[in-house]
Amino acid sequence: MSVSRRDFLKSAGVTSLATAVTTVAAPEAGAQTGPRVVGPGDVPVVLTVNGKRLELTIEPRVTLLDALRTRADLTGNKRVCDRGACGACTMIVDGRTVYSCSTLAIEVQGKQIRTVDGLAAGGALHPVQQAFCDVDALMCGFCTPGFVVATVAVLEKHPNATREQITKGLDGNICRCGTFVRVMEAALRARNPPPQSAIRNPQSAMELSRA
Amino acid sequence: MPKYSWPDKPALLSTPVKRLDGPEKVMGRARYSYDISRPGLIYGRIVRSPYPHARIVSVDLSAAQKAPGVKAALAWKEPGTQVMYQGDPVAAVAADTEERARDAARLVRVRYEPLPHLANVEQAMADTAPAVFPGGNTRQGTQDETGNLPDGFAKAAHIVDATYSTHVITHVCLETHGCVCEWDGDKLTAWISTQAVIQSAQQFAQALGIPQGNVHCITQYMGGGFGSKFGPDAQGIICAKLAKAANAPVKLMLDRKEEHLDTGNRPSATAHIRAGVAADGTLTAFDAQSWGTGGAGAGSGFPLPYIYNFPNRKRVHRDVYINAGQQRAMRAPGHPQGCFLTEILMDELADQVKMDPVAFRIKNLPAAGPNAMWAQYFADGAKRFGWDKRHATGDPTRGPIKTGMGVSAHRWGGAGRGSRAHADIMSDGTVVVKCGTQDIGTGTRTIVAVVAAETFGLPVSAVKVEIGDSTLPFSGGSGGSTTAASVTPAIRVTCTDALAALFAKVAPTLGAAADDLAAEGGRIHVKGNASKSVAWKDACKLIGTEPIAVDGQWQDGLSGAGTSGVQFAEATVDIETGIVKVSRILAMQDCGLIVDKLTAESQAYGGVIAAINFALFEDRILDRVTGQMVNPNMEWYLLAGMSDVPKIDIVLNNMPERGVIGIGEPPTVSTASAIANAVRNATGATIRSLPLHPHKVLAALDQQKAGGTN
Numbered sequence: 005m006s007v008s009r010r011d012f013l014k015s016a017g018v019t020s021l022a023t024a025v026t027t028v029a030a031p032e033a034g035a036q037t038g039p040r041v042v043g044p045g046d047v048p049v050v051l052t053v054n055g056k057r058l059e060l061t062i063e064p065r066v067t068l069l070d071a072l073r074t075r076a077d078l079t080g081n082k083r084v085c086d087r088g089a090c091g092a093c094t095m096i097v098d099g100r101t102v103y104s105c106s107t108l109a110i111e112v113q114g115k116q117i118r119t120v121d122g123l124a125a126g127g128a129l130h131p132v133q134q135a136f137c138d139v140d141a142l143m144c145g146f147c148t149p150g151f152v153v154a155t156v157a158v159l160e161k162h163p164n165a166t167r168e169q170i171t172k173g174l175d176g177n178i179c180r181c182g183t184f185v186r187v188m189e190a191a192l193r194a195r196n197p198p199p200q201s202a203i204r205n206p207q208s209a210m211e212l213s214r215a
Numbered sequence: 216m217p218k219y220s221w222p223d224k225p226a227l228l229s230t231p232v233k234r235l236d237g238p239e240k241v242m243g244r245a246r247y248s249y250d251i252s253r254p255g256l257i258y259g260r261i262v263r264s265p266y267p268h269a270r271i272v273s274v275d276l277s278a279a280q281k282a283p284g285v286k287a288a289l290a291w292k293e294p295g296t297q298v299m300y301q302g303d304p305v306a307a308v309a310a311d312t313e314e315r316a317r318d319a320a321r322l323v324r325v326r327y328e329p330l331p332h333l334a335n336v337e338q339a340m341a342d343t344a345p346a347v348f349p350g351g352n353t354r355q356g357t358q359d360e361t362g363n364l365p366d367g368f369a370k371a372a373h374i375v376d377a378t379y380s381t382h383v384i385t386h387v388c389l390e391t392h393g394c395v396c397e398w399d400g401d402k403l404t405a406w407i408s409t410q411a412v413i414q415s416a417q418q419f420a421q422a423l424g425i426p427q428g429n430v431h432c433i434t435q436y437m438g439g440g441f442g443s444k445f446g447p448d449a450q451g452i453i454c455a456k457l458a459k460a461a462n463a464p465v466k467l468m469l470d471r472k473e474e475h476l477d478t479g480n481r482p483s484a485t486a487h488i489r490a491g492v493a494a495d496g497t498l499t500a501f502d503a504q505s506w507g508t509g510g511a512g513a514g515s516g517f518p519l520p521y522i523y524n525f526p527n528r529k530r531v532h533r534d535v536y537i538n539a540g541q542q543r544a545m546r547a548p549g550h551p552q553g554c555f556l557t558e559i560l561m562d563e564l565a566d567q568v569k570m571d572p573v574a575f576r577i578k579n580l581p582a583a584g585p586n587a588m589w590a591q592y593f594a595d596g597a598k599r600f601g602w603d604k605r606h607a608t609g610d611p612t613r614g615p616i617k618t619g620m621g622v623s624a625h626r627w628g629g630a631g632r633g634s635r636a637h638a639d640i641m642s643d644g645t646v647v648v649k650c651g652t653q654d655i656g657t658g659t660r661t662i663v664a665v666v667a668a669e670t671f672g673l674p675v676s677a678v679k680v681e682i683g684d685s686t687l688p689f690s691g692g693s694g695g696s697t698t699a700a701s702v703t704p705a706i707r708v709t710c711t712d713a714l715a716a717l718f719a720k721v722a723p724t725l726g727a728a729a730d731d732l733a734a735e736g737g738r739i740h741v742k743g744n745a746s747k748s749v750a751w752k753d754a755c756k757l758i759g760t761e762p763i764a765v766d767g768q769w770q771d772g773l774s775g776a777g778t779s780g781v782q783f784a785e786a787t788v789d790i791e792t793g794i795v796k797v798s799r800i801l802a803m804q805d806c807g808l809i810v811d812k813l814t815a816e817s818q819a820y821g822g823v824i825a826a827i828n829f830a831l832f833e834d835r836i837l838d839r840v841t842g843q844m845v846n847p848n849m850e851w852y853l854l855a856g857m858s859d860v861p862k863i864d865i866v867l868n869n870m871p872e873r874g875v876i877g878i879g880e881p882p883t884v885s886t887a888s889a890i891a892n893a894v895r896n897a898t899g900a901t902i903r904s905l906p907l908h909p910h911k912v913l914a915a916l917d918q919q920k921a922g923g924t925n
Binding site for chain 2 (some may be wrong): 063065066070073074077079080081082083084085086087088089090092119120121123124129133136137138140142143144145146147148149152170171174175176177178179180181182183184185186187188
């Protein structure tokens with residue numbers, strides 16, 4: 005299914021913009037060729053999220069972020085600026101990072117969508133997540149899911165990423181608590197995760213029974 | 216030895232302990248208020264004034280009430296009342312989806328009668344200003360005078376006379392303000408993003424006219440507050456009322472624009488200062504008229520002069536009201552402003568007497584003390600930073616890129632206060648520690664576990680921590696860097712008493728007096744005889760069916776007050792573009808007994824980075840004609856990204872003898888001043904106002920070329 009920007013904009017009520025977009029984006033509604041008109045109103049949308057099929061019935065104007073957060077209870081990625089400026093909503097779609105707050109859910113059907121919720125395999129932290137915990141690369145944690153996903157994406161693209169490559173990869177993310185120094189440390193560390201953490205880990209600390 | 220004290224040789228305290236809830240946060244499993252879902256949840260949306268000042272003529276909800284999916288609508292402001300700033304709440308709706316709630320909010324028809332407004336301090340202070348605020352557009356603030364000002368100026372060999380200022384910034388909490396409200400009859404549950412979970416319950420009860428016992432507030436995780444989240448505010452009360460009217464749980468989280476407009480800001484500060492220095496570098500006199508705006512009817516106080524000894528001084532302050540959202544406490548309220556105004560002046564005075572800025576500051580410090588370690592930090596920091604490589608004002612090297620160094624000092628309180636706690640030790644060895652505090656990202660959950668684990672001789676993982684719930688034992692709001700100093704003594708006292716109760720049960724088995732037992736490494740043993748011991752789990756089997764349950768509270772002697780810090784900055788300035796880049800920061804800081812080295816350091820990093828934003832990037836810009844905020848978003852309200860973050864060196868001075876003192880705020884005070892002084896050192900031009908945006912740097916350079924400003 006493909007959807008024209010015009011239909012989205014019309015359903016969102018942004019008519020002044022829609023007029024400007026019409027000429028380049030879509031033929032007149034009712035024409036025999038071109039994108040099929042969907043909406044306004046709920047339409048079926050099928051997404052593939054963290055390897056699982058997700059069937060939703062949503063308005064075409066719903067963003068990928070809102071679709072997952074409010075219709076699928078996948079609340080790991082956060083809504084912060086809602087305008088593609090801060091990166092808290094960063095997801096990986098077909099291998100590329102996207103701002104899911106500025107991506108329509110209906111536009112990413114048939115694509116592989118990865119969110120922070122799907123990174124830990126069977127409860128074991130992804131090496132990037134482990135590194136964030138090891139060096140305290142988080143505080144309030146609200147930007148953290150976006151940073152984690154962006155870091156995963158950088159390291160998948162550049163397994164031996166340089167400091168400069170990591171900086172470039174994470175420059176679309178904003179943290180208000182000020183965790184950047186340790187986010188960089190975590191990203192560098194996650195390239196070659198150490199086998200045993202040198203820092204006390206509440207999860208792997210000595211067990212009571214062994215005490 | 217007092218009954219309650221910190222251990223001489225701690226196993227966990229002051230070591231790096233990983234954040235207890237790190238895994239939940241990095242996996243996206245931590246449920247913030249924004250993430251709460253309830254059966255039948257609907258969404259609230261507030262209608263806000265587009266005008267900075269207007270009278271409400273009428274509020275018509277009828278069209279909104281008929282819109283698809285709408286379950287409730289209410290008027291918040293009555294006809295005849297006034298809105299005092301852009302974003303002042305007027306009405307609200309709730310609908311089954313967020314998108315429909317937004318649609319319905321647009322259908323609320325509010326008729327406004329626009330009134331004259333004041334968009335900035337200059338307009339408010341003008342003789343021709345319209346009388347917007349009852350009682351006047353300005354209000355007399357602090358006035359103090361010490362010594363003899365004419366004498367002070369008579370002793371001065373040099374006088375600096377200039378105006379300094381800082382700008383308004385907003386908190387930009389990444390999780391916006393808001394909550395989920397759900398009623399069960401006349402009982403309210405609110406999942407609220409707050410720095411004060413118990414106080415929020417109190418405020419809900421008061422505003423809604425229900426008993427406090429009927430309100431349950433929950434804040435397991437919250438996405439930043441920085442001083443702006445101490446209660447439900449209008450949006451919380453509106454959310455509760457919508458939920459009542461719709462008979463359904465309502466989520467009402469503000470959007471980014473609302474967050475900028477109506478959830479607080481750091482007030483501006485300006486001071487016209489005349490200051491004198493004797494030929495030998497002794498400060499002699501300080502005379503300041505200061506003012507600032509905290510928005511519509513809110514104050515703008517700040518300390519001035521900051522830290523240094525001006526034996527003869529006078530300061531007169533005025534609060535200026537403008538039609539903008541009210542200020543709220545923001546990370547060390549008042550101090551970054553007072554620090555900047557004073558510290559730039561200090562470098563100008565040092566140049567007058569041709570003294571090194573570090574030596575000049577040391578010469579004019581107040582008396583040293585455990586909470587006033589500046590002299591040591593200046594000296595140690597200068598050595599560590601390579602201050603001896605600093606050139607005199609104005610980088611003499613050729614080319615457009617100039618480098619400079621600057622320095623600044625700060626102080627903060629961070630004292631503890633009443634807080635209660637409860638500890639359970641179960642017969643299977645389980646330990647549960649409860650306290651009605653909240654973790655605002657500073658690591659409170661983790662330090663509760665660290666203190667309990669330290670006391671019981673257990674690993675951190677063996678302690679179950681319950682916080683962030685208004686039904687737990689009383690604790691205060693997380694403001695003023697008071698949380699660590701309030702909570703950790705309560706936990707220490709409570710766990711010490713709980714352990715004593717366990718010792719009493721175990722003593723007969725070990726054939727020793729309870730007083731002669733110690734808990735270490737997961738075992739309870741006889742002091743001085745480690746072979747006579749029992750594992751924690753086996754010891755707890757002796758408890759029986761009724762668990763050890765102990766209440767305790769904060770006591771004096773485990774926490775302290777007063778911190779000091781000094782920061783050094785190195786910055787480069789491109790004198791062709793005016794762009795400033797910070798290359799290095801050194802932060803020398805104390806916070807008493809460090810509880811968790813890892814999370815304490817994170818707070819210091821965070822404070823420094825927040826202040827880089829204050830110095831170089833963020834700025835709330837109000838249109839001078841319309842009074843509307845020009846940049847209520849995150850693309851034009853600039854914040855640092857990874858590329859903007861310099862090398863930051865944190866040196867925490869662990870002072871166990873002082874007890875626990877908060878560190879959330881102090882590290883953010885000095886950075887901007889140190890950066891501004893580094894820019895001055897680099898370029899030779901003095902920029903006396905923040906932020907250090909390129910156009911201001913270029914203007915200062917032009918002014919300098921035209922003959923300087925001194």
